[in-house]
Amino acid sequence: MLCDNCKERDAVIHLTQVEHDTKVTLHLCESCARAKGVETGATLLKSPLGSFLSAMGKGGSSVLPVPSDGLRCGVCGSTLRDFRESGRLGCAACYLAFEDHLRDLLRRLHGSSQHVGQRYRPPAAGGGDADPRSHLLELRDQLRRAIESENFELAADLRDRIRVLE
């Protein structure tokens, strides 16, 4: 959720006020909350998304760095901590490196982590269609990971797609 005031940063402070017998809930980011004089205590944290991430990962209480902060993307070298501080990922492979964390975050942000829109197949290097066998292997790998992470909805979807290809 974005801050009601600046519409730029993620809201981390949810302030309920009563104005003229009407309850108004304001969702503010850290800096707008501070500008409005709201004492948050969240100023200890480096970024709004960071506090959001660490709070959700640890039952909403701990703001201390969690051990998984050290997770590092093998492609671009970004760490999970980098992401928590900037709110931006370093490259496409970060989605695989931090998959479990991102799945949780995406569910919080969008209400779902499962893309149901347009499917995409990248153009194959060399111009022809991608080898269907490599595609099948990739799907099987994804299925294995889906089962491991108990994402059964995705697993069922992958299983169906694998059957079609087989």
Place this chain on the structure above:
Amino acid sequence: MIDLTLLPDGGLGWLDASGPSAAVVLSTRIRLARNVEGFPFSQRARDPDRLGLLTRVLDAAAAMPRFGQMVTYRLDELERVERQLLHERHLVSKELAALDRESRPRPGVAVLVNGPVGVMVNEEDHLRLQGMASGFALEAAYASLQALESELGKLLPFAFHPEFGYLTSCPTNAGTGLRASVLIHLPGLVLTKEIGKVLQGLTQVGLTFRGLYGEGSEVVGNFFQLSNQTTLGKSEAELLDHLGKIVRQVIEYEMQARDVLFKTAAATVEDKVWRAYGLLRYARSLTFDEAMNLLSGVRLGVGLNLVPGLSVYTLNKLLIHTQPAHLAAEGERPIGDPEILTLRASYVRRLLAAEAS
């Protein structure tokens, strides 16, 4: 100086008021966020990465038969006033134009334009594809955009994950990468003080609102940009359909509010409209905010058929051409020049006088 004549319509085709509900809805724009495999996202990109990406995109654009030669503007080669001009035409985001204080665009930052579609390169995501249409026309805006996206996607490998969809620099855009927004004029709801309820309602149904220039901008002249908040877990069609339904409802509320205003306070409304018109027609100096607010009043008057002979297209033109960089470029003056206020008033007088004669 930037050559906007390269664009047949100056990049302003969406302004011509030819679309549905054009008196209330100025324009519809949809953007798709895409990243290209093999390049770090903007957060980690260095200058050679950005330049390499731009080369790939330009090669791809040149190879796309349906889009012909897209006109390319390298923002890193433009002066501030030129970048602001592109931003005022809604062709590039504020971020891409690097308009904050003394910031300069990084090497490789560019925009490609072809009629109603454009591609921003090296924005927060590698590519921000956008489609624009006049009035309230989600389908029209999406159709041209989708054609562009599909052709580009055949030439450039987009970052895609079977579960998370299109991968974006910020997870708030992942999935479809789609943000559709409708620029809507809501003076009736503002004057009847119903706007707060409507905007609050929007956030409850997964939509969000912004000002005239998108993210982080202020609401001026009673113009609001309504758009979808989430991008994942719903298909492109569902996202557009949902936004469309809600916007139709908002238009209906706005019309009801105008009805109520006119039935209960016709004389006051009429007075407000004509005072706004009078000031615009005769003022010798206008700030941008003042012009926007007066134009809002006159636009309401046109919607209520109170001002005969004034077209919505003229009002749209006034909206764009009275912005600071447009006047500065036209009058060959720096953006902050106090003379701009005079130039603005004289431009408005000229257009209104031509329309009235």
